[in-house]
Amino acid sequence: MTYSSSLLPYNLRCLGEHWLAVSSSGDHIFLDDAEAESLRAGDPQSLPLSTQAALKSRFFLRSEPESLGSARLLAARRSARHETLKTGPSLHIIVPTLQCAHSCQYCQVSRALEDNGHTMPLNDLYAACDSIFDSNAPALTIEFQGGDPLLRYDLVQAAILRIVARNEVEKRSIRFVVASTLHQLNEDMCDFFKQHQVYLSTSLDGPASLHNQNRPTPTRDSYQKTIRGIGLARQHIGKDSVSALMTTAQISLKHPEVIVDEYAYQQLPEIFLRPLSLYGFAKRNQTRLGYTLNQFQMFYERALDRIIEWNRRGVYLREVYASIILNKILSPFDNGYVDLQSPTGAGSSVLVYNYDGYVYPSDEARMLAETGDTSLRLGKIGTSLAKLQESPIQQSLIQASLIEHSRDCRTCVYNPFCSPNPVDAQAQLHDLYAPASSTEHCQRHLWLFDLFYRRIRQADDNLLDLYYSWAQPDSVGE
Ligand code: SF4
Structure with missing residues (x-):
């Protein structure tokens, strides 16, 4: 039987001496120049079998024909990253x-x-x-x-x-x-x-x-x-x-x-x-x-x-x-x-x-209102949740935060975990739809993700244990 596989969506970023690749499930792998080039050339079969196995388990590669189990697992991994948005x-x-x-x-x-x-x-x-x-x-x-x-x-x-x-x-x-x-x-x-x-x-x-x-x-x-x-x-x-x-x-x-x-x-x-x-x-x-x-x-x-x-x-x-x-x-x-x-x-x-009788989409949005920019008000306190969610401003916030609508984010290696921040864009540039890369939010998070991927790569076992303990969902503040 012939083994064949095809590439799933992923993005690459150079972190100095190594390349970081992140798949659409949010899994990652560090690659050297030659390995990154094989991936970019769409030729993962030229990589050692152990690397191919790692790529497959991290949803960079799928077998042809694809098994139903692995497609479901990938869908579940993607969905788990958005779980908190589903409940209201x-x-x-x-x-x-x-x-x-x-x-x-x-x-x-x-x-x-x-x-x-x-x-x-x-x-x-x-x-x-x-x-x-x-x-x-x-x-x-x-x-x-x-x-x-x-x-x-x-x-x-x-x-x-x-x-x-x-x-x-x-x-x-x-x-x-x-x-x-x-x-x-x-x-x-x-x-x-x-x-x-x-x-x-x-x-x-x-x-x-x-x-x-x-x-x-x-x-x-x-x-x-x-x-x-x-x-x-x-x-x-x-x-x-x-x-x-x-x-x-x-x-x-x-x-x-x-x-x-x-x-x-x-x-x-x-x-x-x-x-x-x-x-x-x-x-x-x-x-x-x-x-x-x-x-x-x-x-x-x-x-x-x-x-x-x-x-x-x-x-x-x-x-x-x-x-x-x-x-x-x-x-x-x-x-x-x-x-x-x-x-x-x-x-x-x-x-x-807020004390002023209005509902805002975030703490930063109500702070912005104190400077005179009340454009992010969703409605008056007492308005039904359905109406607040249907409000034009809420709809604009959703549109402006979609990865697929942002040229910068579409190709960014960190897009499985990050997004444009329209409230930040409005506060900084008076434009919900400002290019993500021009915002302080993007620059700070690009640096933070770079920093922690580098540190994870260099960490000894004790430090990795600490990082994993910090990463537990229960331990993270809202
Ligand atoms: S906001 Fe910046 S760091 Fe975040 S996904 Fe978009 S481009 Fe990447």
């Missing part, structure tokens, strides 16, 4: 107020404590809570953002009670998250949060010297108050009740190691090294506050090395951005990170109910 919105962000005790220079949205005009009316809050159940998703995450939601704890409490009451009938799996400075957190709040299994998420930009400079308050003790809040939450709600993330400001760039060390000292199991968003106020102050992608890359790699060093010493610390990328590369089950979905998860898997 599962992440619902409620913004009860923009008030905040901090006055961070780079913050896009917050308003001073005495500013009362930026808080959600109760009728909108209840309408938002009820709308959440329009989604068919069996598991719902409801996240309170701000400003600082704990400055309007009354609204947070009212929303949680309303959702819990409705869920007596709905019986969904519900997870509540409150993103806060934790400055206002007290024992009564902790008791309520414990009763309703509410998780807390806070910001920690490093040790006191960095955090207090980055997140100023009139009393210059934002670090001390946040650390007190973390301690209180752990004591009253539970050891794992609070997580933290950091925003990389210009002053952070020189201090990656001390920032990582602070997370290890505070026994936080994860750190999210987020670049500064270009939206809003930060964009207007870019020369004073901003930095280049290259500067962020140097900061990130030094911080990542320090995190790996802590893990080698036996202290588990996970970098969330790395987990998102490694989940895409190493796990067949996509965690559904909203910015890397095609079609976009903005509006499809995430909805934001």
Whole structure:
């Protein structure tokens, strides 16, 4: 019997000394120049049998005639990467107020404590809570953002009670998250949060010297108050009740190691090294506050090395951005990170109910509205989910995020896991359909995927184990 095979779709990218090939299932292989040339020439039969076998098991090659089992397996692998988009919105962000005790220079949205005009009316809050159940998703995450939601704890409490009451009938799996400075957190709040299994998420930009400079308050003790809040939450709600993330400001760039060390000292199991968003106020102050992608890359790699060093010493610390990328590369089950979905998860898997009475497709879209660009509003709070999904803006977001509609993405080796980000394109270039390669989103993710493929190739067994543990879907934040 003659063995023959044909090539399935794939893309190639040169990573310095080696070539990276990624198949449409998202599986990858590293090739040398000659092997890459054989593949490009459509002559995989000239490759050693072991390489052909590897290519076949990773969906680069199929036998002729194709077996039904292998076609089904490929379809299932592709489908698993889009699983989170099928159930309807599962992440619902409620913004009860923009008030905040901090006055961070780079913050896009917050308003001073005495500013009362930026808080959600109760009728909108209840309408938002009820709308959440329009989604068919069996598991719902409801996240309170701000400003600082704990400055309007009354609204947070009212929303949680309303959702819990409705869920007596709905019986969904519900997870509540409150993103806060934790400055206002007290024992009564902790008791309520414990009763309703509410998780807390806070910001920690490093040790006191960095955090207090980055997140100023009139009393210059934002670090001390946040650390007190973390301690209180752990004591009253539970050891794992609070997580933290950091925003990389210009002053952070020189201090990656001390920032990582602070997370290890505070026994936080994860750190999210987020670049500064270009939206809003930060964009207007870019020369004073901003930095280049290259500067962020140097900061990130030094911080990542320090995190790996802590893990080698036996202290588990996970970098969330790395987990998102490694989940895409190493796990067949996509965690559904909203910015890397095609079609976009903005509006499809995430909805934001803003204090201004409108529903937005993502947190970035509502931040953009604060700068005067309200073009991404999906509709008023209370509009049915079906109408929001049919809205012209949601349809445009979907069209603008399709790989097949983007010349840059169609031939990009990372297209099984990535996509154009129309919200980013609108914020940066005022054009949902701007070429993907002209966006900061594309440049950053191209670099991140390059970085982690290179690191995976060079990793020893211990490091690979760590990368696989970070890649598990459960371990990746939304
Ligand atoms: S956005 Fe950029 S990195 Fe992502 S698939 Fe498109 S071209 Fe590739």
